[in-house]
Amino acid sequence: MPEPDKKQQMTPEEAPEKGETNGRSDTLNGKTRDDFDLAAVYVSDAQYNRNIFFETTPEAIRLYLLYNHWVLHIVVYAVIVVDLALAIFEDPAVIPLPIWATTLIELVCLAAFVVRLVHYAKVISRERFWKDPKNICIICVILLSLTDIVIYGSLKATGYTAVRWSRVLRPLLLINITEGRQLRRAFRSIRNALPQILYVFLLFMFSLLMFSLMALKLFGKKGLTTTDGDAYFTSYLEIVFDLYVLVTTANSPDIIMPAYNSSVYFAVFFIIYVLINTYIFMSVFLAVVYNNYKKYLKEEVRQLVRANRHKMARAFGVLQEWKGGEGPVVTQASWNQLVRLVQPDISNAHRELLWSVSDNNNEGCIGKVAFVQLADLLNMTVIVVKSRPHPLQTSLPSLYLSSPSQLVCRMVRHRWFVYAFDFIILVNAVFIGLDEENPLIANAEWAFLALYFLEILLKLYTFEPKAFFSRHEFWNWFDTLIVVSALIATIINSVVKSSGGYTSRQILDIVFILRVLRLIRVVDSIQRFRAIINTLVRIGPTILTFGQLIVVVYYIFAMVGMELFKGKIRFFDAESTDPDREFCGNPLLKNSLFAKYNYCKNNFNDVVSSFILLLELTVVNQWHDILFKA
């Protein structure tokens, strides 16, 4: 992500070429360098949807440019990741580290946040700083974490047990930093949609309670039993829970069978229940969530567009000049200077293109309406297709242009070349499915690797390498990466094997995964599949934002779960002869389904286990069994 404050990088050749001066105190059309800085900040804020009301003094602007430097963004993200990842090393730990080490790392992280916050406070006015709940929230989290560290440290030092409760607050930092804009927007849309969802949820709960009451009256006195011999549907709260689980379909059809075995008519009760609650209510839920989320997201985007237009209007206000009879305009010279400040790495051709789009009457200056589009224009990806000759053609023209060489190129460009390699991939898939300990199969692998490598070399021979590896050629990158890493891994594997006679399981697993991944290439040959994949890739960033959101929620639950349940369930290796293995080290689980199904590893003993457990709970099935282990 190119950032606006790389003004030092501007090539000296570029500026004089346009007859412009380059220095802090110099002016262009009566505008100082500070004016251009201010306008550039407005434009890049609009470009990246930043919404910070910075002070407009030259000093604050320079600090603000520094604040938005991409290196600092990366540092902040790194600090957040390190802070959240501390859960891996803290008790209950996956990889235990001494308390002084984790505490030290946490203090460094907190210090980094303090520095970042102080920097932010210098950029915006004092009043705005204290009015913003995000800043207050960060300050509170930092203070609470420090308090917790002190309490925990002193309790541990004196030998008491202590709880690191402030770890739950860590994800709040991710949400409240300036970089968490997207995340906050998603949270806000969800929060705004909540009231509407609540009403459907209440109606659903009402329906659940009604059905439970009916089930109590219908089945409570019939003396039915489950397969385990327990009484069936006799307590109201148990019925509510069982029927709630039935909505998620997790205990179907077990919960239905006792009643169904007693009479066919009772099955009708459950069918109506499932139709109303699982199908109708869940569909209404989906519809309400979808519609409301869409509505509020539209509102958010509309506000964003309005704010961006406002920022661009301010930038225009800073740079405007008066031209006879045409009202305020921005000249091409000012515009060029501004664009070079905002995006220093932009090529001259690209900038000329943007100008000709803005000034389509070729008047040498643009009005407010055309100027306001600049941020959107800069956000557009312009793909420059240069038909450069192949480097071999320039260095060895006689060889490269000879007829055998040109025949190879024509062959590679032919569509039968693609078909041939699709066929090879399919044959490869069959070979992968066969037993790899057969020497023929093992050697065939080398042949396939050689073929794939040859394909890449041929393509590099035919197509211009820079175009082949340009940024938007996703599949070329993917192919090369997979084939080269498979080659390296296979070589390492055979070296290890031939030297020690011993095959490393990890390396072999990686080799297998790489082999199978190679097959994905077939997808690229089929137009429709490529369209679906491209759509998925395009919605990727949105999915990532939601991924962050889900990680935040999971993290909080994992922290709480770990403090509450750590060590309650232990996992024993298959070779273990410990008598506790039978019931996961918890006498409460003796003879339970949980222990019988070997679910012992589903526990809150460390952060990785917790995340996997929470994911399993999300996937829904058997969740009621898992839930009752504590």
Place this chain on the structure above:
Amino acid sequence: MPEPDKKQQMTPEEAPEKGETNGRSDTLNGKTRDDFDLAAVYVSDAQYNRNIFFETTPEAIRLYLLYNHWVLHIVVYAVIVVDLALAIFEDPAVIPLPIWATTLIELVCLAAFVVRLVHYAKVISRERFWKDPKNICIICVILLSLTDIVIYGSLKATGYTAVRWSRVLRPLLLINITEGRQLRRAFRSIRNALPQILYVFLLFMFSLLMFSLMALKLFGKKGLTTTDGDAYFTSYLEIVFDLYVLVTTANSPDIIMPAYNSSVYFAVFFIIYVLINTYIFMSVFLAVVYNNYKKYLKEEVRQLVRANRHKMARAFGVLQEWKGGEGPVVTQASWNQLVRLVQPDISNAHRELLWSVSDNNNEGCIGKVAFVQLADLLNMTVIVVKSRPHPLQTSLPSLYLSSPSQLVCRMVRHRWFVYAFDFIILVNAVFIGLDEENPLIANAEWAFLALYFLEILLKLYTFEPKAFFSRHEFWNWFDTLIVVSALIATIINSVVKSSGGYTSRQILDIVFILRVLRLIRVVDSIQRFRAIINTLVRIGPTILTFGQLIVVVYYIFAMVGMELFKGKIRFFDAESTDPDREFCGNPLLKNSLFAKYNYCKNNFNDVVSSFILLLELTVVNQWHDILFKA
């Protein structure tokens, strides 16, 4: 549904009042009665979205009017229902009937379809009749059914086993009759959306096969075992099946545990699998189905609107007259005659309203544009709110208008009256939850019933009864129905109890259900809940169309399943001492989970069991266990 051919019902007072003549050979503005009949048929076809290209001879039109008579529609539906319901009485039967009886009923049904088809053939041209695949399909189904009956009958008579394979074809009749228009439209939309869905499905299958191959390579040689001690993930086809089941979440987390127990990293494999296949692919599926279905439904509706406009234009062509300088128009007299033919039960006031909407310049005649709207205008529901005085007010004015009586009315209209009864309902809910064998509770029930009855009486006293029970007052109908039936059921129950000292379980169950249903009334008091319920009621017809569609699909599967699996699994009562009870009467199921979980009643032994089983399979969970019973 009022139908257009009730011309005999037109009241003789109405026609002379407008100075029009009423007889087949008479004319109005030069248009014969046949012209009006033809125009009326066009209008009512547009009104009910019928799309039949009937012959325009007076004879065919009269037959067509008869064909669309509502009594015949009901007869056709009844015949369809009887034909489909035969599955209940045919072997394998819920209620066995002798073969001659079911065969006779089926022959009557088939005869009815033949008559209906012959009638249809007389309405449209011969060429159109034989071009329409729907008619060909009905003829084929009838012929195949007759062949099957003959073969089955003769095989049974000679003592061979025989299969009633033509039962699978019965739902085709429901789809192909004229009345199945909505159903066909839904089917068509699904069929049109299929190609798009297919591509996503293929990509999903590709992903499934890739992951299975990876799983085979990763886990196949590790020697892992499941909790049952079986080999884990060693055969490719088994892996594909297991991973497919995992997409539906039915075997999570059991299928994950062996790998997870072996290494935490393998859990990552499953997490990626579930994220990609269960979440991303299933969401893409939903999105593709939603978008395509919407797109094709829109197209269908657009075609429908175009066809309707075309029909209305034809009706206009039949009735148009030339008026100086204004082009073709339809006069008010013709229009009135037409509307009375199309909808004989329309009130004069309603008709005048529709005319004033069409002829808003009050010119006494309307052009084509205004005329074309007629079908839509007739489809609009016009609620006539008449502030009629209460019947008691007219019969006993002195009593009804006295101050105590008016106080009662004001009280009932007060919102605290609603709150009071909401409170009573809540108290009632608590009482229902308590043990009903306590004499206090049992007597309280009488008190509640009396209170509810009093409420209805008070409301009838206050509000005009006809308005109270008007067609759109859903909740008043609901209340009265529930309270009156609860009263009747409770009285019957106590009579039975006091006479024989024995409580009939069925009656008691009905009483309980009615009691709980009463509580639903609370929903009506809360504005938001009412809005949700009203929305659900409004999309009811669409859901019903889909219900029919699902029943058609289930019926076909149930028929096939019954022929394939009938009698393979038997259900034994809990008291049965038959040794076969252990394994549902099928030695193959010895020690299987299926028998252990007591799933024996999930079988294809009769049509009711089959439907319940198919519903359970739709609800997804444990479906892999159920599936393998055969």
